[in-house]
Amino acid sequence: xxxxxxxTFKKLKGKGKINEKDLKEALREVRLALLExxxxxxxxxxxIAKIKERxxxxxxxxxxxxxxxxxxxxxxxxxxLMGGTQSKIIFSSKPPTVIMMTGLQGAGKTTTSGxxxxxxxxxxxxxxxxxxxxxxxxxxxxxxVVGESLNIPVYSMGNHHSPVDIAKAGVEYAxxxxxxxxxxxxxxxxxxDEELMDELKNIKSSVQPTEILLIVDAMTGQDAVTxxxxxxxxxxxxxxxxxxxxxxxxxxxxxSVRAVTGKPIxxxxxxxxxxxxxxxxxxxxxxxxLGMGDILSLIEKAQSNFDEKxxxxxxxxxxxxxxxxxxxxxxxxxxxxxGPIGDILGMVPGMNNKKLKGLEFDDNQLVQAEAIINSMTxxxxxxxxIINASRRKRIAAGSGTKVQDxxxxxxxxxxxxxxxxxxxxxxxxxxKGRFKF
Ligand code: GDP
Ligand code: MG
Numbered sequence: 001x002x003x004x005x006x007x008t009f010k011k012l013k014g015k016g017k018i019n020e021k022d023l024k025e026a027l028r029e030v031r032l033a034l035l036e037x038x039x040x041x042x043x044x045x046x047x048i049a050k051i052k053e054r055x056x057x058x059x060x061x062x063x064x065x066x067x068x069x070x071x072x073x074x075x076x077x078x079x080x081l082m083g084g085t086q087s088k089i090i091f092s093s094k095p096p097t098v099i100m101m102t103g104l105q106g107a108g109k110t111t112t113s114g115x116x117x118x119x120x121x122x123x124x125x126x127x128x129x130x131x132x133x134x135x136x137x138x139x140x141x142x143x144x145v146v147g148e149s150l151n152i153p154v155y156s157m158g159n160h161h162s163p164v165d166i167a168k169a170g171v172e173y174a175x176x177x178x179x180x181x182x183x184x185x186x187x188x189x190x191x192x193d194e195e196l197m198d199e200l201k202n203i204k205s206s207v208q209p210t211e212i213l214l215i216v217d218a219m220t221g222q223d224a225v226t227x228x229x230x231x232x233x234x235x236x237x238x239x240x241x242x243x244x245x246x247x248x249x250x251x252x253x254x255x256s257v258r259a260v261t262g263k264p265i266x267x268x269x270x271x272x273x274x275x276x277x278x279x280x281x282x283x284x285x286x287x288x289x290l291g292m293g294d295i296l297s298l299i300e301k302a303q304s305n306f307d308e309k310x311x312x313x314x315x316x317x318x319x320x321x322x323x324x325x326x327x328x329x330x331x332x333x334x335x336x337x338x339g340p341i342g343d344i345l346g347m348v349p350g351m352n353n354k355k356l357k358g359l360e361f362d363d364n365q366l367v368q369a370e371a372i373i374n375s376m377t378x379x380x381x382x383x384x385x386i387i388n389a390s391r392r393k394r395i396a397a398g399s400g401t402k403v404q405d406x407x408x409x410x411x412x413x414x415x416x417x418x419x420x421x422x423x424x425x426x427x428x429x430x431x432k433g434r435f436k437f
Contacts, residue, residue, distance in 0.1 A: 001251050004033040005290055009071050023055055023070065030074065038221035038252030043081070043259045050077050075286050081255060082282035087239060087264035089120075092210040095180040096128075098171060100207070102200055102235065103215035104227060105188035108243035108269055110139060112215050113185040114146030115269065115277035116241075120181055121152060128179035130170030131156035132163040132203065133187035143185055150274055153179070163187065163199055167207045184209070192227065197234050204235065211238040213266065216257070218248035225256045232261045242280070243269030251289045258282075325381035328413065329373040332366055368401060372409050375399040384410060 008029040011022075027048055034044045054073050091097045099116070101109045110133070117127040129147050131154060133139035140156050147154035155170040167184050174182045186203065189196045204212065214231045216224040228240055240257050245268045248254075257265055265280040373381065375398030380387050387395070387410060396403045 001033055001037040001289055004036070005030065005074075008033070009074075009290070020056070023052075026070065027052060027055075034252075034255070037250035037255070040222060040225055040252075040256040040260055043256045046259070047077060047081060071290070075283075075290055078255070078286035078289065079283045081259050082280075082285055083258045083264045084282055086279055086281050087266050088279070089211055089266065090238070091181075096171065096174045096182045097180065097211070098182045098184065098207055098209040099211045099213060100167075100184045100186065100200075100203060100209040101213055101215055102186055102231060102237075103188055104192070104217075105190050107188060107215045107217045108241075109133075109188060109215045110142050110146065110185050111272070111274070112241050112243060112267075112269055112277065113143065113183045114150055114152070114274050116267065117147070117152045117181075117183050118150045118274055119267075119277055121150070125181045126179050127152055127181040127183055128170065128174045128177070129154045130167060130182055130184045132166050132170075132184055134159035134161070134163055134166070135187050139185075139187070146274065153177075164202045164206050167203045171207050192230050200235055212236065213239050213241055214263075215241045215243055216253065218242045218245045218251075218253045218268075221248075221250065221252045222256070224253040225260050228257050228261045228263070232263055237261070237263045239264050239266035241265070241267045241269065241277075246270045246276070251285070254285055255289070325373050325376060325384055325413065326378070329370065329381070332370050332373070368399075368405060369409050371399040372396075372401055372406055384413060 008026050011026070030051075031044055031048050034047070035041060051070075051073055054077075055070050089097075089099070101113050101116075103109050113129055117129055120127050129143055129152055131140045131143045133143075137159055140159065144154050144156065155166075155173050157166045157169060161169075163186065170184065171182050173179070184203065184207070186200060187196070203209075212235060214228055214237050216227055218224060220227075224242070228237070231237055240261070240263055242254055242257065242265050245254065254265065254268075257263070267277050268280050268285075270276040270278055372395060375395045376387070380391060380395075392403050392406045392410075396406045399406075
């Protein structure tokens, strides 16, 4: 989706003035891209209508940069479509806050229960996981494994009790043991059926959850939206967690869930690891879908993994293009704590672009890169332009690599710098203060 839209927008950006025909064509392409991304057709229709209304109005015609203005409108409307602002978990004023996790089998309930517990524990909460999936013995074990690896207690009663009784007992246990958040992992089914809904309704009425979250698999596209609609009608939802967004290249479910159900997406699952859960930010998601990358999430990820001051410095250097090998080396060391480099690069604006594929490194290359930079002198690191052929030879020998490897690293580095420059320029063109750190 991002690539398609980027093409369309590139055409628009270059235009000084936009006539109705340009606009019509651009909107047609946006419409097709959205439909192809499996966005609900009614949502697409309303969305295009809204953009058209704003775009043909004064907003665009009187603007100096009509192309950019259209992009801005698309971005804003896309953000609104996904709820506008971030929706957080509501905590009960009388703890414990009870969060009930619901959804179909395989959607990611158990994994997300753990991830959410981990996230809340990091925020200073004292969560308890409760195992209410009594149909598969493995499900209880799975939650225990998850709890253990996160160091979060799990309450279970085996599979000879009803989920309602376990849920109730779990909440009582939390009260008695100063747990302020109870996360109830429930059973799913392959399809929605009455039995499942009745069970969930019974749990709901017996423990009166503060939040009922629906976990849906983003990769199922429109099915995820249909499931959300149905759960919301029958059970009443407070929010949705969209899992496996790491595998969803189209973003269709993210765009339609809120519009169709009226319920916000509160979190997104970005991978199988227990740290791969992020709050959902509609504005960032819109930028991501529009192919601008997600520099804010990147910076946030960086900040939670290495120290804030250093991240700010890095960010400042990136902006002023003073970024040197010295900085690069320091970052490499920290980046190792941040997970696979591909995840991180994917969030940098423009990195999804095919033309930049040459920039991709894998984690082994990071180790090599570190060795190469270590063999540079301080002066070389700070002034990469002086690294001539004989210096390259020396560096290769010192790091146990080939001259080609050194060449490649320097080339990648220069390309990255160019990319950052592009980004800085792009940003100057967009609304002031748009990407604030
Ligand atoms: P449940 O049946 O709803 O409890 O689903 P599980 O929590 O057991 O998850 C089913 C599978 O989906 C597991 O293999 C998880 O590792 C995987 N999974 C869950 N969330 C994510 C995610 O955000 N990204 C990816 N890639 N896999 C996920
Ligand atoms: Mg499960």
